[in-house]
Amino acid sequence: MPEFLISLTNIVKNYKTMRALDGIDLGIKPGVTGLLGPNGAGKSTLIKLLLGLVRITSGTGNILGHDLGSHGRQVRNLVGYMPEDDCYIPGMSGVEVVQFAACLSGLPTIEALRRAHEILDFCGMKQERYRIIDTYSTGMRQKIKFASAIVHDPQFLILDEPTSGLDPEEREALLARVRMLWTQCGKSVLISTHILPDVQAICDEVVILSQGKIRLNESLSKLSQTKSPSFSLRILGNEETFVKNMKQNGFPNLPNSEGDLVFESNDPRLAEIIWNTARESETKIHSMIPARNSLEEIFMATVKEATHANS
Amino acid sequence: MPIHEVGYRSWNGERTSQFSRWSVICVTGIRLASKPKWVRRILFVAWLPVMYWGVGFFFLEKTMDANDAPVSQFVGDFSEETLDQKISRERNKENARKRLNQLRNQLAILGIDDPGFQEFEELALANPDLINNFRFEDKSRPELLRSLRSMGKSQAQREGTREIRRALRNRFSLFPHTEDLVDSLDSGDKERIRNDVWRWLLMIFFRYPQSLLILFLIGTVAPSLISRDLRSRAFLLYFSRPIGKLEYMLGKLCIPAAFIMAVTTLPALALYIFAIMMSPSLTVFWSTWDIPLRILGASVALVVPTSAIALMLSSLTHESRFANFSWFAVWALGHGAWLAIVLATAMGSPQNAFHPAVQNSAQVKNWSMLSLYNCLGDVQAFIFGFESLSDVWRGTLALACITIFSLIVLYRRISAPVRV
Numbered sequence: 001m002p003e004f005l006i007s008l009t010n011i012v013k014n015y016k017t018m019r020a021l022d023g024i025d026l027g028i029k030p031g032v033t034g035l036l037g038p039n040g041a042g043k044s045t046l047i048k049l050l051l052g053l054v055r056i057t058s059g060t061g062n063i064l065g066h067d068l069g070s071h072g073r074q075v076r077n078l079v080g081y082m083p084e085d086d087c088y089i090p091g092m093s094g095v096e097v098v099q100f101a102a103c104l105s106g107l108p109t110i111e112a113l114r115r116a117h118e119i120l121d122f123c124g125m126k127q128e129r130y131r132i133i134d135t136y137s138t139g140m141r142q143k144i145k146f147a148s149a150i151v152h153d154p155q156f157l158i159l160d161e162p163t164s165g166l167d168p169e170e171r172e173a174l175l176a177r178v179r180m181l182w183t184q185c186g187k188s189v190l191i192s193t194h195i196l197p198d199v200q201a202i203c204d205e206v207v208i209l210s211q212g213k214i215r216l217n218e219s220l221s222k223l224s225q226t227k228s229p230s231f232s233l234r235i236l237g238n239e240e241t242f243v244k245n246m247k248q249n250g251f252p253n254l255p256n257s258e259g260d261l262v263f264e265s266n267d268p269r270l271a272e273i274i275w276n277t278a279r280e281s282e283t284k285i286h287s288m289i290p291a292r293n294s295l296e297e298i299f300m301a302t303v304k305e306a307t308h309a310n311s
Numbered sequence: 312m313p314i315h316e317v318g319y320r321s322w323n324g325e326r327t328s329q330f331s332r333w334s335v336i337c338v339t340g341i342r343l344a345s346k347p348k349w350v351r352r353i354l355f356v357a358w359l360p361v362m363y364w365g366v367g368f369f370f371l372e373k374t375m376d377a378n379d380a381p382v383s384q385f386v387g388d389f390s391e392e393t394l395d396q397k398i399s400r401e402r403n404k405e406n407a408r409k410r411l412n413q414l415r416n417q418l419a420i421l422g423i424d425d426p427g428f429q430e431f432e433e434l435a436l437a438n439p440d441l442i443n444n445f446r447f448e449d450k451s452r453p454e455l456l457r458s459l460r461s462m463g464k465s466q467a468q469r470e471g472t473r474e475i476r477r478a479l480r481n482r483f484s485l486f487p488h489t490e491d492l493v494d495s496l497d498s499g500d501k502e503r504i505r506n507d508v509w510r511w512l513l514m515i516f517f518r519y520p521q522s523l524l525i526l527f528l529i530g531t532v533a534p535s536l537i538s539r540d541l542r543s544r545a546f547l548l549y550f551s552r553p554i555g556k557l558e559y560m561l562g563k564l565c566i567p568a569a570f571i572m573a574v575t576t577l578p579a580l581a582l583y584i585f586a587i588m589m590s591p592s593l594t595v596f597w598s599t600w601d602i603p604l605r606i607l608g609a610s611v612a613l614v615v616p617t618s619a620i621a622l623m624l625s626s627l628t629h630e631s632r633f634a635n636f637s638w639f640a641v642w643a644l645g646h647g648a649w650l651a652i653v654l655a656t657a658m659g660s661p662q663n664a665f666h667p668a669v670q671n672s673a674q675v676k677n678w679s680m681l682s683l684y685n686c687l688g689d690v691q692a693f694i695f696g697f698e699s700l701s702d703v704w705r706g707t708l709a710l711a712c713i714t715i716f717s718l719i720v721l722y723r724r725i726s727a728p729v730r731v
Contacts, residue, residue, distance in 0.1 A: 053551075073329070076554075077553045081547075081551035083551065085544045085547065086543065087543065087545055087548050088548070089548065090539055091346060092339075092343065101552065103335040104336075104549065104553075104554055105326070105553065106327045106332065106553065107327070108324070108327055121317070181319060185321065
């Protein structure tokens with residue numbers, strides 16, 4: 001298996017005077033990769049670029065063994081794309097839409113119908129597949145889009161906001177299907193989403209894009225580790241005195257979104273100091289958990305850093 | 312888990328050719344567009360004129376057969392002879408009898424006892440013009456004999472089409488190129504008459520009933536073809552697949568084209584086959600082989616600009632009703648403007664607006680490109696052999712410009728959602 005399915009070098013994309021992508025260097029390994037970024041970061045442009053729908057202004061790239069920009073058609077043969085927006089042909093039933101998508105990708109008509117039914121079974125669509133798609137709920141349309149994206153058995157999947165509009169149960173089921181496509185069928189997936197728990201649930205790698213530049217490209221397991229040992233605490237008793245004493249010892253409390261006390265230090269005696277300070281402050285420790293970086297924190301910090309760097 | 316669910320399985324079959332993908336768009340589009348009841352009703356109605364024209368071909372073939380007197384009489388009744396024409400015909404007959412007596416005397420003086428004269432006499436009484444216009448007084452003996460024999464033969468051929476000529480003059484004088492047709496009928500050459508009349512009938516079939524039906528059919532089918540894709544963002548479904556913009560355009564263009572051909576080309580070819588079957592011998596094909604080619608040519612001239620305009624209008628909006636309105640407006644305004652020019656020209660001349668002299672005036676010809684309908688009619692008349700290229704170059708140029716402009720706009724509109 002090649003090290004990188006997608007490799008981009010110094011990719012620039014300009015829309016008239018606006019620079020959407022600014023010197024992108026990116027390598028995407030086989031597996032499930034999360035593409036994160038605030039609105040207007042250039043995610044959609046990057047996806048269209050991967051699909052060969054827009055031309056790059058400069059730079060070089062390779063996707064699934066094909067040159068970026070000159071082999072769009074071959075790339076789209078190998079890639080399945082699930083767009084974020086509603087995208088359907090009014091007047092067709094669910095199964096007809098999936099069959100049509102399969103035919104457009106080159107499956108013979110009868111085979112496309114058989115395959116459409118098979119994939120709709122896989123996606124958990126039952127008799128509603130025979131209903132006209134105009135009458136579908138948002139969740140059902142998401143399923144049809146997902147089925148259309150995988151019906152031609154692509155090597156690589158690009159999913160744009162796949163879980164938006166799904167109820168919690170369906171969301172879990174869809175994420176499980178995506179994960180299964182990688183673990184059991186070897187299909188690599190790129191998920192562009194704003195729902196960070198989705199990325200945390202199934203992704204191996206995370207790419208954060210902001211203001212047209214790659215700000216972070218790292219494996220999720222590595223990102224979850226904190227740079228220095230830290231603990232998240234819950235205290236019973238006088239919290240103020242405890243925090244004051246810790247500060248006097250040189251360990252200020254770090255802000256935490258969940259209301260816990262967080263102390264971070266490179267000092268290997270941090271745990272011992274916490275216990276001693278608690279005893280001195282006559283407080284009891286309710287819980288003391290080694291803290292991990294949350295994806296939200298990483299995302300916020302990365303985007304903030306990018307904004308400061310540009311301003 | 313249902314018993315038939317097999318989970319996700321890879322697919323390793325052979326894919327269809329890259330060059331046939333546009334046909335998927337076309338076939339699916341035709342299937343979707345045929346679903347509304349109104350479209351199916353219009354398609355049904357569009358085939359009704361075929362029966363009317365079929366009757367026309369039937370009577371044509373029967374009247375050309377001089378032995379089929381009842382049918383000839385039927386066409387004669389249909390041609391509605393006016394009172395003036397009846398009086399004139401009686402006078403002509405009276406004159407013809409006098410002239411025949413004179414001719415008989417002349418023959419007696421010259422000592423001619425020709426057995427063909429009796430046949431000629433019958434023909435001359437049936438068609439008084441023959442003897443009234445025949446100058447026999449100053450002819451020598453051999454000249455007179457030769458003239459009598461050749462006139463008898465050609466008149467027998469002309470006789471069969473006499474009632475058709477009268478029907479054309481009285482009933483169809485408002486249709487274009489009837490005078491050309493009468494000239495052809497006067498020639499007496501059966502093969503030429505057949506070819507000319509078939510071409511004329513098919514041209515009128517394209518120009519009148521089918522044009523109107525196409526207006527409604529395409530007005531129902533085409534407006535939603537691209538506007539619907541824009542509204543429901545279905546273009547992502549197409550362009551995220553191995554489909555190019557030109558293939559998408561081709562697939563979409565073939566949808567209105569298929570509907571137009573279903574109500575013009577197919578019925579016209581069916582009429583041609585029917586006419587061949589009605590004719591006395593299948594060898595008629597050799598004198599009319601060019602007609603199927605002309606039908607195909609006329610279809611292309613109709614299909615390409617019409618489909619391009621319809622799709623361009625559809626691509627300009629997300630709301631198909633606006634495209635629908637624009638479609639009818641383009642036809643109505645263009646034709647209305649052209650008609651205004653015709654009426655203005657007619658007011659400046661003693662003839663009425665529908666008189667060929669008015670419609671062929673230089674001013675009307677110059678402005679004829681305002682009307683899409685008129686441009687199409689001119690080009691089709693050229694293809695069916697009733698106009699010369701020098702007469703229709705304006706219409707051809709206008710159609711070519713409109714088509715190219717429509718295709719460029721269409722391409723840009725299709726590219727726009729993907730570019731951004």
